[in-house]
Amino acid sequence: MQLLVISDTHGRYDVLCQVVYAHLDADIIVHCGDGEYEIAQFLADHPHLKTKFIQVRGNCDYDSNIPSTAVIPLPYGHQAVVAHGHTLMHGDLHKNLIQLAKDSEADIVLFGHLHARHDHFDEGIHIFNPGSAVQPRDQFPPGFGLIDVLEDGILTSHGNLVLSKRSNPLYNYHTY
Secondary structure (H helix, E strand, O other): EEEEEEOOOOOOHHHHHHHHHHHOOOOEEEOOOOOOHHHHHHHHHOOHHHHHEEEEOOOOOOOOOOOEEEEEEEEHOOOOEEOHHHOOOOOHHHHHHHHHHOOOOOOEEOOOOOOEEEEEEEOOOEEEEEEOOOOOOOOOOOOOEEEEEEOOOEEEEEEEEEEEOOOOHHHHHEEO
């Protein structure tokens, strides 16, 4: 099973579309927050993909119908919990993410908010942030994540987006 993980698209419908179109074979599409409007538009345009989408509310999302966390049962006894992360910033974020996983009986935590990629394994828990698809705050380009849940374990990876400065970024991007 493969999860496409994206976060912090901040109104960039074109970028959301391009990442999803490039990974339509993913079984689940997870948005870790701050993408309320473009996700609503995307699902209105592509209602057949609604069952593949899981989103959580970020600090820039205002629809109270969007949950603040989501738990995703996965094959081979794995489970993921998704949160934007802004409510976990008090104290030690890393410890708070591990506690969220333990409270949710999850071995994978997916989160956003930092606009920076993270991929750690600690206390039996995968802690993963795909970074921002449009506004990274680390040394990496805009990106997304892929998580493959295999019988032998979990495989995580990050993908880069290269957006052109041309007038229509919808047609000027590549994934690597």
